[in-house]
Amino acid sequence: MLEPACQADVVIVGAGAAGLSAAHRLNSAGVTTVVLEAAPHVGGRMTTEKVDGFRLDRVGRLLSTSYPGLRTTPGLDALALRPFSPGVLVHAEGRVHRAGEPASAGGTRGALDAARAFVSPPRWTRQRATAAAPPVSRAFPPLGGALDQARLATALGRIATAPVERLPARPERPAGRALAARGMPARTVEGFLRPLLAALLCDPDLTTSSRCADLALRTFASGRLCVPEGGADTLPELLAAALPPGTVRTGVRVTSVSTTSVTTAAHGELRCRAVLVATGARAAAELLPGLRVPPFHPVTVVHHTTDEPPIADAALLLDADRRGPVAHTAVISQVDPSRAPVGRALISSTVLGAPPTDTDRTVRAHLAALYGTATHRWELLAVHHTPDAVPAMPPPHDPRRPVRLLAGLYVCGDHRDTSTVQGTLRSGHRAATALLADLGVDSTAAAAPVPTSTAA
Numbered sequence: 001m002l003e004p005a006c007q008a009d010v011v012i013v014g015a016g017a018a019g020l021s022a023a024h025r026l027n028s029a030g031v032t033t034v035v036l037e038a039a040p041h042v043g044g045r046m047t048t049e050k051v052d053g054f055r056l057d058r059v060g061r062l063l064s065t066s067y068p069g070l071r072t073t074p075g076l077d078a079l080a081l082r083p084f085s086p087g088v089l090v091h092a093e094g095r096v097h098r099a100g101e102p103a104s105a106g107g108t109r110g111a112l113d114a115a116r117a118f119v120s121p122p123r124w125t126r127q128r129a130t131a132a133a134p135p136v137s138r139a140f141p142p143l144g145g146a147l148d149q150a151r152l153a154t155a156l157g158r159i160a161t162a163p164v165e166r167l168p169a170r171p172e173r174p175a176g177r178a179l180a181a182r183g184m185p186a187r188t189v190e191g192f193l194r195p196l197l198a199a200l201l202c203d204p205d206l207t208t209s210s211r212c213a214d215l216a217l218r219t220f221a222s223g224r225l226c227v228p229e230g231g232a233d234t235l236p237e238l239l240a241a242a243l244p245p246g247t248v249r250t251g252v253r254v255t256s257v258s259t260t261s262v263t264t265a266a267h268g269e270l271r272c273r274a275v276l277v278a279t280g281a282r283a284a285a286e287l288l289p290g291l292r293v294p295p296f297h298p299v300t301v302v303h304h305t306t307d308e309p310p311i312a313d314a315a316l317l318l319d320a321d322r323r324g325p326v327a328h329t330a331v332i333s334q335v336d337p338s339r340a341p342v343g344r345a346l347i348s349s350t351v352l353g354a355p356p357t358d359t360d361r362t363v364r365a366h367l368a369a370l371y372g373t374a375t376h377r378w379e380l381l382a383v384h385h386t387p388d389a390v391p392a393m394p395p396p397h398d399p400r401r402p403v404r405l406l407a408g409l410y411v412c413g414d415h416r417d418t419s420t421v422q423g424t425l426r427s428g429h430r431a432a433t434a435l436l437a438d439l440g441v442d443s444t445a446a447a448a449p450v451p452t453s454t455a456a
């Protein structure tokens with residue numbers, strides 16, 4: 001049984017990023033919470049396996065320095081972000097190119113840089129451990145000719161500075177079809193935009209709403225792709241550590257909920273004034289019958305190690321040729337050295353969709369082509385497959401699904417917003433705000449809201 005000290009105003013079911021961020025907002029408004037988590041650890045999908053000094057993320061690692069929730073969610077002040085090198089590398093037509101990189105000098109690329117500086121002051125550079133610039137190799141030529149590069153820079157600059165309220169005014173259709181109508185050269189679309197969006201949306205067929213795709217592109221153009229230092233689980237662990245002691249209870253599975261109580265599998269019943277279900281979509285629908293379960297994009301992340309990094313660059317390498325299962329890969333130890341022991345390189349690669357048969361062999365063969373090096377001596381560290389990794393967002397997609405079901409019963413998580421960490425944090429904030437209003441608590445007493453501008 002949960003001891004009486006565990007009773008609270010609000011019971012939150014699930015200690016992923018959504019539930020933990022909501023707990024912070026409720027606590028800072030003076031509302032006591034208890035967070036019940038079925039797993040033996042916090043974090044949900046943002047978990048990191050620790051093996052022989054390596055830190056191996058289950059998630060596909062693409063956060064952005066322009067996610068407002070990373071800056072404004074209470075409890076995340078100590079979060080250190082490790083940026084990838086600017087832009088991306090793309091393997092297109094058998095060669096590696098650099099693309100989408102901000103410029104340091106004038107011209108149209110300078111305009112893009114200025115646009116980025118305008119939209120996203122680089123606050124993340126003030127955070128711990130981001131001062132050291134990630135390694136960048138100058139060996140890779142830019143994608144396309146000078147005109148292609150200028151047009152891409154202008155298009156990214158435009159989307160970076162477009163007011164976020166204007167994006168939903170565009171017609172909504174599947175992202176793949178919208179791309180074809182953008183008037184960009186095929187080389188830019190197929191060699192850069194398509195693989196970039198597939199990576200950002202975890203959607204290889206680009207069936208996602210074009211509005212969500214625009215938001216994802218805006219996020220890319222107005223910030224830097226990054227990972228939390230030390231692993232994806234750093235984010236939920238920081239949130240959990242900053243809550244009052246005893247708030248989070250792991251190893252407690254909730255089996256039913258009402259507006260005033262939750263029942264657990266092995267720890268009895270808890271009474272409360274309100275319940276917030278912050279599980280993934282499928283578990284939420286089990287506790288809240290009738291809740292819609294979206295289709296999901298499955299994702300597989302494969303981790304290898306070797307003694308020498310295959311490239312001296314901290315870039316995200318996208319595959320545009322689609323001659324193998326890997327959608328994107330990175331020498332993640334170049335981005336965040338804390339993820340591998342000294343003298344070892346960690347290569348993390350993402351397969352979108354169901355994992356191929358004989359995953360290690362096919363992924364290794366594809367990585368040999370992408371990095372242009374032999375991979376047969378690389379050591380496989382882990383294969384993480386998550387069937388319900390990312391809720392699909394086909395058109396029409398409502399990024400503000402209701403979080404208040406009844407007075408006393410609320411739901412949050414990436415399935416209520418956009419399927420990103422930013423959407424997850426924002427859904428937790430929206431649910432906490434609705435809950436405080438119903439409890440008659442002044443929500444301005446809670447910490448600053450997650451702004452909607454620049455949010456993906």
Ligand SMILES: Cc1cc2nc3c(=O)[nH]c(=O)nc-3n(C[C@H](O)[C@H](O)[C@H](O)COP(=O)(O)OP(=O)(O)OC[C@H]3O[C@@H](n4cnc5c(N)ncnc54)[C@H](O)[C@@H]3O)c2cc1C
Binds near residue numbers: 017
């Ligand atoms: C492979 C992969 C790649 C991804 N790539 C990206 C990316 O590149 N960029 C990005 O922004 N996002 C990405 N995401 C998405 C991001 O990780 C999620 O949006 C986010 O972690 C969702 O958080 P959540 O709190 O909503 O849900 P979850 O993290 O799923 O947390 C829900 C918690 O509820 C618990 N729970 C469930 N049922 C019960 C119960 N009955 N009782 C008690 N507890 C329960 C679970 O154990 C879990 O801990 C990726 C996800 C995956 C898996």
